[in-house]
Amino acid sequence: MSGHGEPIPMKSRRAGPLKGDALVPGDKSISHRSLILGALSVGETRITGLLEGEDVLGTAGAMRAFGAEVARLGEGEWRVHGVGVGGFAEPDDVIDCGNAGTGVRLIMGAMATSPITATFTGDASLRSRPMARITDPLALFGARAVGRAGGRLPMTIVGAADPVPVHYTTPVPSAQVKSAVLLAGLNAPGETVVIEREATRDHTERMLAGFGAEVRVEDTGEGRVITLTGQPELRPQEIAVPRDPSSAAFPVCAALIVEGSDVLVPNIGLNPTRAGLFETLREMGANLDFQNPREEGGEPVADLRARFSPDMKGIRVPPERAASMIDEYPILSVVAAFAEGRTEMVGVKELRVKESDRIDAMARGLEANGVTVEEGEDFMVVHGMGPGGVPGGATVAARLDHRIAMSFLVLGMATREAVQVDDGAPIATSFPGFEPLMAGLGGRIERADG
Ligand SMILES: O=C(O)C1=C[C@@H](OP(=O)(O)O)[C@@H](O)[C@H](O)C1
Numbered sequence: 001m002s003g004h005g006e007p008i009p010m011k012s013r014r015a016g017p018l019k020g021d022a023l024v025p026g027d028k029s030i031s032h033r034s035l036i037l038g039a040l041s042v043g044e045t046r047i048t049g050l051l052e053g054e055d056v057l058g059t060a061g062a063m064r065a066f067g068a069e070v071a072r073l074g075e076g077e078w079r080v081h082g083v084g085v086g087g088f089a090e091p092d093d094v095i096d097c098g099n100a101g102t103g104v105r106l107i108m109g110a111m112a113t114s115p116i117t118a119t120f121t122g123d124a125s126l127r128s129r130p131m132a133r134i135t136d137p138l139a140l141f142g143a144r145a146v147g148r149a150g151g152r153l154p155m156t157i158v159g160a161a162d163p164v165p166v167h168y169t170t171p172v173p174s175a176q177v178k179s180a181v182l183l184a185g186l187n188a189p190g191e192t193v194v195i196e197r198e199a200t201r202d203h204t205e206r207m208l209a210g211f212g213a214e215v216r217v218e219d220t221g222e223g224r225v226i227t228l229t230g231q232p233e234l235r236p237q238e239i240a241v242p243r244d245p246s247s248a249a250f251p252v253c254a255a256l257i258v259e260g261s262d263v264l265v266p267n268i269g270l271n272p273t274r275a276g277l278f279e280t281l282r283e284m285g286a287n288l289d290f291q292n293p294r295e296e297g298g299e300p301v302a303d304l305r306a307r308f309s310p311d312m313k314g315i316r317v318p319p320e321r322a323a324s325m326i327d328e329y330p331i332l333s334v335v336a337a338f339a340e341g342r343t344e345m346v347g348v349k350e351l352r353v354k355e356s357d358r359i360d361a362m363a364r365g366l367e368a369n370g371v372t373v374e375e376g377e378d379f380m381v382v383h384g385m386g387p388g389g390v391p392g393g394a395t396v397a398a399r400l401d402h403r404i405a406m407s408f409l410v411l412g413m414a415t416r417e418a419v420q421v422d423d424g425a426p427i428a429t430s431f432p433g434f435e436p437l438m439a440g441l442g443g444r445i446e447r448a449d450g
């Protein structure tokens, strides 16, 4: 898990019109949470549409290590027999979460209020990411953490034997931090309160309520206040995971920049805490239609049609929208390169602590392909070159970051010269089947010789 084996260099060439249905995989955030909450409930949870990417498979393995019975029944179809809140067993080996920030951080939260000890590690990307944002609030519950300098993995968490509930304001807009605190709060007596000044994805709150926990969410002057009553008995659920809007972003954005394209992404999750990219693209003048909006399993979904959009203009993306599209800035910066004028992305410093420093990775890669980019600690500005205006021709370092790899492969679908990424292997963490899906639409992405 903690390595990706041999790098897989990949090359993307200018494509003809992209056409057809893009059946993108299940939502990564919801998939992790389905497995974790399934493992913490009493009885059998059934999941369909689970993302079978490396990140989520790592979480499935971790839930087994903590004592839950997790079985794959068919494609995307899983069964989890949970051990109940407070029922986790101590794993007998190190938990390897691979590339998954969400996996490791939510699992740390889920085990931190049980009297067990677990050691976590991951790949080189995950081992470089900050964990103090999780272990600081977990310490308030009574858990202890020992990791490498700077709060990095590998790290051991000694769970609290007598946890106390906490009242915590998240210092950074992060659904992972919020979720880790809520999951830890599950096994603390009394009420755990999390306050977030800016709303982040709310799948944990929604799903906790679905599993029968008492969760109250209030919008106040302080921000969103989430109150969870600890030590519930979680009831197993049937969960249909919607398709991932963050994965849908790649075929959708490819359709916007490749001449003549018309692509439909059926059944994607459009939770408002995740949909900021689509609002931004519409403001830029993208040809996007939401069809058949409906609700499934407590989450809003719709079918999204994207067509070639030759008249897109750069805009200033409002900073208060950042949390709702945090994983989509890399692909937005690709679309911005084909718009007219400047696209300003501000209030985005969280991008520097993802699988890679995504501001630096995008700026260097776009520049190498002929696009002018300005950047600072907290912002990035892409100078658009208009449809068909981006030269391309360079090889980009993917830095163990699936979204960087996929973004540049989309770039290459509309540049004059082919674009190469040095390693497409991390794409399998969130979007297995990316290459055949793009090929099915008419894309020309292939494994290159390095
Ligand atoms: O909670 C989640 O499922 C996620 C939260 C976000 O991370 P942060 O909480 O670090 O912003 C996001 O970038 C990640 O892909 C998934």
Ligand SMILES: C=C(OP(=O)(O)O)C(=O)O
Pocket (backbone or CB within 6 Å): 028, 099, 100, 101, 102, 103, 327, 354, 355, 403, 430
């Ligand atoms: C940031 C991401 O994931 P994670 O934090 O789970 O590694 C992502 O998928 O873009």
